[in-house]
Amino acid sequence: MLPFPVLEKAQAELCDYQDTGCSVMEMSHRSSTYQKIYDAAEASLRRLLALLDDYCVLFLQGGATLQFSMTAMNLARRNQKAAYALTGVFAEKAFNEASRWCGAYQITNAEGRCTVPEIDPAALLDNTAYLHITGNNTACGTMYKKTPPHGDVPLVADWSSGILASVIPVTDYDLIYAGAQKNIGPAGVTVVIARRSLFEREPDPLVPSLMRYDTMDKTGSMLNTPPTYGIYICGLVFEWLEAFGGIEAIERVTREKSGMIYQAIDSTDFYEGIANPACRSLTNVTFRLRDQSLTPAFLEEAAAERMIGLKGYRLIGGIRASVYNGMPKEGAEALADFMAGFAKRHG
């Protein structure tokens, strides 16, 4: 979900952006009007995350999935290694892509269980270019509650489904990437936040220009035409978040929303949580009905009450409730009430 006020603002400005006589979709990305939209979006995100100039903010394309390759291709030489914490579906995909380029190896493995094992920095091998973690595991519903120790190896994280929902100590990381469609804006934009000192070493000459962080930083994400309309909507979301009171304020709401659903899981034997309770995600609440034959009825009855998108990730099964920033508290409350009622009716 996107915050409703953002959709309303986009609707009001759709055909004629601030008396320019054209839609943001129709503007040249080289126009000064569009540049202002871009700069405002970047500045707002920087304020939200308290970022200084030693970090760049990029708005790229290709989704989080292209970052699985770009991180490896920019940060590792082909003869180097990269450590991967395999905590879920997307962590494995990231590992597989990096393996095409460099010597990727597993530093922890959740072995199919939905948990986030501790990382022992002593297990980092020599010649490791970076350690990659998936900050929030969208499918299992687990997250890192603390930044893992990583010695002097740069730390890279996929925070696609956790960014802007709770406070992430961004400067603990050397690079964070996130596909916008989970908690930032519409699909088609990928946000990358990276320590600029990472770019001091030129990447391998094989890396395409469009996939080089240093080039994209130098050109203000505009080596070619960026996803202009998507970036504009991201900017509206950042503006909305700032007016809301910033990330600390939204984190309180995120905790309330997921807390209500976890409470509904834990208060009856009818449901069981999928994630290890110590690693429960604040944004993706995953659970099963103990009698799994009732899952289709659960989804059907929920849909009849206009609660949709609850089916778990196909490899995990069960139910997944995502409570990203656009989801109002009433949505989580309605689901928790529905869960209690469903358990009573079918228990």
Ligand SMILES: *Cc1c(COP(=O)(O)O)cnc(C)c1O
């Ligand atoms: C959704 C998701 C992805 C995939 O994102 P795309 O933008 O579709 O490539 C990768 N990582 C995580 C953690 C995700 O939640």
